[in-house]
Amino acid sequence: MAANAQGTAQVMDFEEYVRNRQEALLRSARRLVPDPIDAQDLVQTALARTYPRWGDIADKSLADAYMRRVMINTRTEWWRARRLEEVPTPELPEGSVDDGAEQRADRAMLLDALGMLAPKQRQVVLLRHYRQLSTEETAHALGMSVGTVKSTLHRALARLRAELERQSNGYGRPVEPATGGTEGVCAAA
Structure with a gap:
C-alpha cells in the first residue's frame, strides 16, 4: 500500500511540474526546432521519456536542466533519422547514367x-x-x-x-x- 501511495505522489509531483513548467519547456523547445508543431512534439516526447525516470531525479530543482538535456538528445535523434530519410519528389529521378555519348x-x-x-x-x-x-x-x-x-x-x-x-x-x-x-x-x- 505504501508503494502505491508513493507512486501516486510521484504522479502528482510530475503533473504539478508539467503544469508549472510547460510554457518554459515549450520556449526551450522552440529554440531547438523552428516549427512550433515540432516544438510541441519535442516537449511531449521529452516528458514521455522523463516520466519513467522522474523518481530518479533526487533534486527536483534540476528537473529543467534534465528536461533540456532530454530535449536536446531527442532533437539530435530526430535530426539523424531525418537525414537518412528519402526525400519525396513529384517526379522520379532519371534512372540512367550519362555515359558521355x-x-x-x-x-x-x-x-x-x-x-x-x-x-x-x-x-x-x-x-x-x-x-x-x-x-x-x-x-x-x-x-x-x-x-x-x-x-x-x-x-x-x-x-x-x-x-x-x-x-x-x-x-x-x-x-x-x-x-x-x-x-x-x-x-x-
Missing part, C-alpha cells in the same frame, strides 16, 4: 563544323574561345590587327552557327571540307 557526338559535330572554316577563321575561334585569349592577345599571336580578329571571329561564328544548324537538321556533311584541317590549329593555339 551525347557529349562525344556534340564534340564530333563541332569538330566537323570547325573543319568547314577557313584556317585563319579556325585559328581565331580556337584562340578566342578554346584558349580564352583576349582579342588583343589573339591579334598578337596571329600577327593580325584587333579589327581583323573581330571581323574574322564574327564571320567564323556565323558560319559555325549555320553549319551546326545544318548538321543538327540531319543534312550531313559536305563532301569537301575547307583545306587545312584542325591539326595545325592546335600548334598555333
